Amino acid sequence: MTHPHTLAMNDAALQEARRWLGTPYRHQASCRGAGTDCLGLVRGIYRALYGQEPETVPPYTPEWAEVSGEETLHDAALRHLEPVPLDHLRAGDVLLFRMMPHSPIKHAGILTGTATGTDTMIHAYSGRAVCETHLGRWWHTRLAAACRWPARIPT
Template sequence: MSGAVVAAARGWLGTPYRHQASVKGVGADCLGLVRGVWREVTGEEPETVPAYSADWAEVGGEETLLEAAGRWLKPVPLAAMQAGDVLLFRMSPGAAVKHCAILSDPGGPEPRMIHAYWGRAVVESWMGVWWRRRLAAVFRFPEEM
């Protein structure tokens, strides 16, 4: 499954960043990328994502993204993460989880991840110290639904 997840995520590389979108080659935000990969490897999305503003996590403060991940993905200890896992990040200490990515390569001195990056596109980038400090949770796609 992990190889299929990474291959699907790489198929989204270059998709422009578009808030709330989830259409390969047209537009996606970080959640839209994970949703699109879910559709490719697992099937129909399990729930409808409500509309959300760019500052949804700062305004509400609720763990909406973390709770949704917990409903549909399998939690994994940070030390056991592997390629294909979904990574959730807190952009500042004490803030709600707001950003997600897919781990593409856990090996080497710097892991790599695929994510939709505001102002750019879906990219594969190093998961440097800045990102590793903000990593809040790791989840794995289910084997079966």
């Protein structure tokens, strides 16, 4: 069972994610209103919830996952967030995607729930501002993992 304080953090994360809507896409950025990428969105929400980022993110290229072949994003998520089974998702959870089968996880978004009867997420991706997108079949087939915001800063 998920702790009620963790669910409150998910609610706060979702509210913060909505504040980022319309922020332009900027590779490696994490500044609400000025620019962000998908990782920057998660980093910005983390800062809003906990006051600071958990670790310094080194510079990365748009092809970082293809070049390294390592699960860098997934490993970092597991260090600072709580893993959640894909069949127990809740609004505010962080969704992690593999853009190609058998490739490292490379994209993140925030589940916004099923208010309209269909799953949606808030995310940033190249060529778009932060937006809320329908989680159709294309996204569902790429969903690889999910995490929940902890009730307090992990130690």
